[in-house]
Amino acid sequence: MNIGVIFAGGIGSRMSSANLPKQFLEIHGTPLIVHTIQHFQDHPEIDRVVVAIHPDWRDRFAHLVARFELTKVNWIVDGGxxxxxxxxxxxxxxxxxxxxxxxxxxxxxxxxxxxxxxxSDNIRTVRELGSAITCTKGNETIVSSSGRHIDEVLPRDFLYVAQAPQSLRLGTALDIYNRAVAEGEHDSIDTATLLRRYGHELFRVDGPRSNIKITTAEDYYICRAFFDVIERNQIGG
Incomplete structure (x- = not known):
């Protein structure tokens, strides 16, 4: 069984859309959250989807699930x-x-x-090797810096940016999240961080650089440009 776990509990404080959380902003007439879930909905190996959504927007999201026939959404939970x-x-x-x-x-x-x-690559990696972390190769020089001082220039040959999905067995996921809470941790960056903290081996899944997270207004416009290209290619055949 393969489950998509989609978290969208935030309200987009770094976006300028003060009246609408970023997950509900539309591209080509469809909210971002629906675009995201649709990939899991259409994938033949995904059995169900769970979505964590901000409680104030739960009813709006439930309406979208019905409107866009997202039949694999089996659970809707309040985000934290x-x-x-x-x-x-x-x-x-x-x-x-x-x-x-x-x-x-x-x-x-x-x-x-x-x-x-x-x-597909995430599912296969978990089943064949273990916990899978989607990454994209860093293509710029990375430095570490304290204040305005550059402490170190890091060789980029082995540097990757961790993205998502971050995939693993359900039992492992529950264990690391339960342990984090028991230790007083409530705001870890991501699942990969918890996996490493508790000694789990991680395996890299190479993903496209286009798999960006919409955090700022600039991200939104870049994402929209990608969708424009995809739409033109589909129309052009």
Whole structure:
């Protein structure tokens, strides 16, 4: 069993859309959250989807699920105060109905340029090797800096940017999130961070650079440009 775990509990504080959380902003007439879920909806290996959404926007999202016929959305849960809490709540909802060896693909609700191949690669990597972290190769020089001083220039040959999905077995996911809470951690950056903290081996899944997360207004316009290209290619055949 393979489950898409979509967390979209935030309200987009770094976007200028004060009246509408970023996950509900539209591209080509469809909200970003729907674009994201549609990839999981259409993928033949994905059995169900759970979505953690801000409670104030839960009714609006439920309406979108019906309108766009997102039939694989099996659970809608209230998001927490942090991304970690939202992911944890979603995982607990899945655990009530699914076995511990189910593969969960944890993905940002505002990362809508994921594709079917990336979903397949994550599932295969978990089943064949272990926990899978989607990454893209760094193509610029990375430095570490304290204040305005450059402390170190890092060789980029082995540097990657961690993205999503971040995929693993349900039992493993619950264990690391439960342990984090027990230790007083409620705002970890992502699942990969918790996996490393608790000694799990991680395996890289190479993803496209286009698989961006919509965090700022600039991200939104870049994403829209990608969708324009995809639409032109589809129309052009």
């Amino acid at each position: 105060a942090t991304g970690q809490e939202s992911r944890h709540r979603a995982l607990r909802a899945v655990a009530n109905d699914c076995p511990e060896d189910a593969v969960v693909l944890i993905h940002d609700g505002v990362r809508p340029l994921i594709d079917a191949q990336l979903i």
